[in-house]
Amino acid sequence: xxxxxxxxxxxxxxxxxxxxxxxxxxxxxxxxxxxxxxxxxxxxxxxxxxxxxxxxxxxxxxxxxxxxxxxxxxxxxxxxxxxxxxxxxxxxxxxxxxxxxxxxxxxxxxxxxxxxxxxxxxxxxxxxxxxxxxxxxxxxxxxxxxxxxxxxxxxxxxxxxxxxxxxxxxxxxxxxxxxxxxxxxxxxxxxxxxxxxxxxxxxxxxxxxxxxxxxxxxxxxxxxxxxxxxxxx
Numbered sequence: 001x002x003x004x005x006x007x008x009x010x011x012x013x014x015x016x017x018x019x020x021x022x023x024x025x026x027x028x029x030x031x032x033x034x035x036x037x038x039x040x041x042x043x044x045x046x047x048x049x050x051x052x053x054x055x056x057x058x059x060x061x062x063x064x065x066x067x068x069x070x071x072x073x074x075x076x077x078x079x080x081x082x083x084x085x086x087x088x089x090x091x092x093x094x095x096x097x098x099x100x101x102x103x104x105x106x107x108x109x110x111x112x113x114x115x116x117x118x119x120x121x122x123x124x125x126x127x128x129x130x131x132x133x134x135x136x137x138x139x140x141x142x143x144x145x146x147x148x149x150x151x152x153x154x155x156x157x158x159x160x161x162x163x164x165x166x167x168x169x170x171x172x173x174x175x176x177x178x179x180x181x182x183x184x185x186x187x188x189x190x191x192x193x194x195x196x197x198x199x200x201x202x203x204x205x206x207x208x209x210x211x212x213x214x215x216x217x218x219x220x221x222x223x224x225x226x227x228x229x230x231x232x233x
Contacts, residue, residue: 018061021187022122023173024220029121031218031225032062032152033069036117039148039229040070043116049074049098053115053142055106055135056123060088062152066119067097074098076115080105106135113142121152125196132197136209143230149211151226155219156196166222199224 019025040050050073054063057077067073075092077099079085085101092099102111106127118139124132139149157163174184199216203226206214211228218225 017179017183017187020174020177020179020183022223023170023177024218024223027218027220028152028223028225029062029065032119032121032150033065035150035217035225035227036066036119036148037069039116039146040066040073044070044072048116050117051113051115052076053078053111053113053118055110055118055120055139056126057088057101058084058121058123060085060091062119062121063088063099064091064095064097066117067092067095067099072098076100076102076111078102078104078111107131110138110142114144115142115147116144117148117150118143119150119152122154124151125154125194128195129197129201132202133205133209136205136211140209140211140230145230146232147230149206149228149230151202153202153224153226154194154196154222155202155224156198157222158198158200169221196222199226202226 022028040052043050050070052066052073052075054075054077057063057079058081060077063075063077067075075097077085077088080103082103085103089099089101106123124135127135143149157166171184199219203214203216206226206228210230212231214228215226216224217227
């Protein structure tokens with residue numbers, strides 16, 4: 001079974017478990033919105049429609065938060081799972097957020113843009129390290145100068161010992177929040193396909209791709225929010 005098949009099968013129940021499986025949910029997504037909002041509001045102040053690309057958009061959770069924070073933004077949602085995108089489209093239509101959807105995976109050429117912001121949540125870790133580095137270069141190229149990239153991501157520990165500790169803490173946290181054995185087993189099965197990388201490596205790759213203002217703006221064990229800008233000439 002492929003990663004796409006896993007998420008297609010989980011589409012109908014995916015959102016119900018997010019606050020349990022991402023124990024730092026509010027800070028994690030909240031930081032992403034704090035990072036992306038100023039750039040989008042500046043675009044609107046310049047008289048342009050803020051353009052956003054959401055990679056691995058899934059059911060549109062992050063896109064919906066962006067749309068609520070910056071009314072008038074137009075969002076392109078890209079994901080390889082049509083069932084997830086169908087749910088996302090319903091959510092954004094109900095919220096009256098202008099949007100389009102594209103069925104593609106993260107290795108495919110990106111829509112040309114240019115975009116004021118590219119955002120992604122819990123998706124890039126499905127790529128191997130070479131795939132991540134290539135994606136960061138392609139993201140840089142579709143951003144406007146001054147545009148922002150925000151990656152709310154699941155990351156690896158910098159050592160095997162810390163990575164094991166990340167897993168232990170996460171399991172204790174989600175159990176305390178009410179995840180049952182079936183939910184935990186399903187999450188572990190999806191995570192067996194993951195290829196997370198440490199924060200320091202990813203910041204290096206973003207810098208190598210040409211980004212500036214690269215930083216990790218939030219981190220709680222295995223959950224981190226990275227941000228960067230395409231330089232303005």
